[in-house]
Amino acid sequence: MDNNSIASTLKLTATLLELHDENVFKIKAIQSASNAVENATELLGQMNVEQLSALPYLGKSIVSKIVEINTTGTTAELTELLQITPAGVVEMLNIKGIGAKKVRTIWKELQVETIADLLAACDENKVAALKGFGEKTQDTIKQNILYAQSNAHFLLYAQAEVIAAELLTLIEKNSAVLQVAISGELKRKLEVIETIALVIATANQSEIAKMLANLDFLQEDIQSSGPFTWRGRLKPSNTYVEVHITSQDQFQSTVYLQTAAPAHLTSKLDNGKTVFQTLYNTEVKEELELFQKMQLPYIAPELREGLIEFELVKNNPNYQLLKTEDLRGVLHNHSKYSDGANTVEEMAMRCMELGYEYFGIADHSKSGNFYNGGMYEDKVVAQHKEIDELNKKLFPFKIFKGIEVDILADGALDYSDDVMATFDYVVASIHANLKMNIEKATARTIKAIEHPSTTILGHASGRLLLKREGFPLDYKKVIDACAANEVGIEINANPMRLDMDWRHVIYALEKGILISINPDAHSLAGLEDMKYGVNVGRKAGLSKEMTLNAMNGAQIQEYFLQRKARK
DNA sequence: GCCGTTTTCGGCCCGACTGTTTTCAGTCG
Numbered sequence: 001m002d003n004n005s006i007a008s009t010l011k012l013t014a015t016l017l018e019l020h021d022e023n024v025f026k027i028k029a030i031q032s033a034s035n036a037v038e039n040a041t042e043l044l045g046q047m048n049v050e051q052l053s054a055l056p057y058l059g060k061s062i063v064s065k066i067v068e069i070n071t072t073g074t075t076a077e078l079t080e081l082l083q084i085t086p087a088g089v090v091e092m093l094n095i096k097g098i099g100a101k102k103v104r105t106i107w108k109e110l111q112v113e114t115i116a117d118l119l120a121a122c123d124e125n126k127v128a129a130l131k132g133f134g135e136k137t138q139d140t141i142k143q144n145i146l147y148a149q150s151n152a153h154f155l156l157y158a159q160a161e162v163i164a165a166e167l168l169t170l171i172e173k174n175s176a177v178l179q180v181a182i183s184g185e186l187k188r189k190l191e192v193i194e195t196i197a198l199v200i201a202t203a204n205q206s207e208i209a210k211m212l213a214n215l216d217f218l219q220e221d222i223q224s225s226g227p228f229t230w231r232g233r234l235k236p237s238n239t240y241v242e243v244h245i246t247s248q249d250q251f252q253s254t255v256y257l258q259t260a261a262p263a264h265l266t267s268k269l270d271n272g273k274t275v276f277q278t279l280y281n282t283e284v285k286e287e288l289e290l291f292q293k294m295q296l297p298y299i300a301p302e303l304r305e306g307l308i309e310f311e312l313v314k315n316n317p318n319y320q321l322l323k324t325e326d327l328r329g330v331l332h333n334h335s336k337y338s339d340g341a342n343t344v345e346e347m348a349m350r351c352m353e354l355g356y357e358y359f360g361i362a363d364h365s366k367s368g369n370f371y372n373g374g375m376y377e378d379k380v381v382a383q384h385k386e387i388d389e390l391n392k393k394l395f396p397f398k399i400f401k402g403i404e405v406d407i408l409a410d411g412a413l414d415y416s417d418d419v420m421a422t423f424d425y426v427v428a429s430i431h432a433n434l435k436m437n438i439e440k441a442t443a444r445t446i447k448a449i450e451h452p453s454t455t456i457l458g459h460a461s462g463r464l465l466l467k468r469e470g471f472p473l474d475y476k477k478v479i480d481a482c483a484a485n486e487v488g489i490e491i492n493a494n495p496m497r498l499d500m501d502w503r504h505v506i507y508a509l510e511k512g513i514l515i516s517i518n519p520d521a522h523s524l525a526g527l528e529d530m531k532y533g534v535n536v537g538r539k540a541g542l543s544k545e546m547t548l549n550a551m552n553g554a555q556i557q558e559y560f561l562q563r564k565a566r567k
Numbered sequence: 568g569c570c571g572t573t574t575t576c577g578g579c580c581c582g583a584c585t586g587t588t589t590t591c592a593g594t595c596g
Binding site: 023024025027030032033057060061062098100101131132134137367369372 | 569578584586588
């Protein structure tokens with residue numbers, strides 16, 4: 001059992017105990033234990049009782065729980081708690097904006113036990129009438145349920161990519177399949193996926209239909225399926241699946257037409273016809289021949305959104321989008337100094353293995369100390385000392401002293417200017433006080449951008465894809481402020497963030513702003529997320545030249561020095 | 568339920584904000 005699974009089992013236990021009004025200190029103890037497990041570097045599943053007991057926050061009772069989780073996957077206590085709690089009530093615990101106590105009130109006072117009934121209770125104003133609730137809380141509950149329902153069948157790109165690859169492997173085994181490819185949103189590398197689309201070339205349609213019917217994780221929607229298109233849902237996420245069945249000769253054109261966004265397909269070409277009209281039923285061997293027919297230079301799949309691609313390739317037929325291998329270093333990462341799972345040295349060594357020339361550590365600043373272990377000033381000093389030593393040891397590999405500094409509620413940064421000046425570079429991000437109107441959020445962000453120490457604006461909107469909408473921003477004003485202050489913009493490569501959204505990065509690139517692809521890695525594994533940031537950067541037309549961390553070690557060191565001297 | 572100790576009990580407890588109150592409980596990061 002991995003640490004995250006143990007931690008989430010403990011966390012669920014704590015939440016359910018809170019729901020059932022148990023002792024608050026017992027609950028807090030389990031929550032602290034859950035946090036400790038989540039942040040532990042060693043694998044708890046491989047430890048014995050003595051080793052577990054030596055860890056902080058793990059006492060006799062919790063150690064026995066962890067042993068139980070390791071052997072059975074759960075605990076008797078959790079099983080019992082789940083038995084006495086309706087499944088719908090457990091689901092309610094995931095609604096943002098209400099916690100266990102409010103869920104308990106809803107359950108006990110209104111006898112509401114399902115999400116559907118809760119929604120109905122909101123519509124009947126019963127929730128607002130509860131003590132401690134009101135109109136706004138009721139609205140929040142309703143909005144959050146509707147938001148979750150509307151997103152229920154979506155997958156993050158990173159999840160869909162894995163499922164689609166497995167699907168592809170299964171399909172390829174069938175002898176009637178001449179060729180198969182991923183198309184649609186996945187091939188365009190959209191940040192969230194509503195439909196997993198594939199194209200199969202075959203001479204035997206009925207065999208393909210038979211094969212799809214036999215895959216037990218797919219549920220066909222007979223109504224919307226036809227002889228050339230199989231439509232259905234993927235179990236259990238309910239994500240749409242579309243399989244387009246075509247001939248070998250029309251395979252390339254079908255993949256193209258099933259990949260590009262409608263706005264791309266309806267764009268007029270120089271021949272007076274649309275892309276769709278030009279390519280429909282076209283028979284070619286190679287994808288490049290399709291571009292010859294359109295009299296266009298090659299357009300990468302990520303760009304086929306009908307936004308910037310035609311202008312881009314017409315003005316510069318040899319335009320090169322950023323590639324993962326263009327990246328020379330990794331900025332914005334966390335270590336054990338705040339909420340990372342690994343030491344600075346472990347993270348740096350992994351970056352060396354991955355072929356990077358430099359590594360920037362950007363742990364959390366002090367205001368987040370309680371929930372993310374953000375660093376008070378003395379820790380900053382200690383970390384800088386350690387980095388100086390590591391830089392001697394690992395030379396010529398370079399570790400930069402960065403910080404992910406919190407943008408406070410009023411837009412100020414989280415350290416005094418003296419402390420701010422000790423960093424090589426600064427990623428400024430908002431983590432708390434997320435409920436803001438567009439005016440406040442924009443003013444707060446711009447104030448941080450104007451701070452002379454700020455180098456990069458971190459995850460601009462604070463969104464968590466499919467979970468939480470970001471706060472609203474006037475992107476034109478924010479991006480203009482970055483341009484005026486020579487502040488770079490992060491594309492946070494964590495698959496749940498991919499923030500700033502690529503649609504706004506298009507304007508940032510127009511303004512000549514450097515983009516930094518940052519994994520926001522909290523562990524060694526997190527360093528592998530860079531590719532997701534590259535995907536969405538490419539959607540915005542990002543090139544190597546416009547990417548901050550495509551600079552080599554010497555160039556970026558010079559860049560940081562110049563930025564600091566500019567103050 | 569964990570921790571620390573003047574050690575087997577008593578204390579544990581961030582800060583800002585929201586929305587509900589009319590002084591503060593609940594939620595979040």
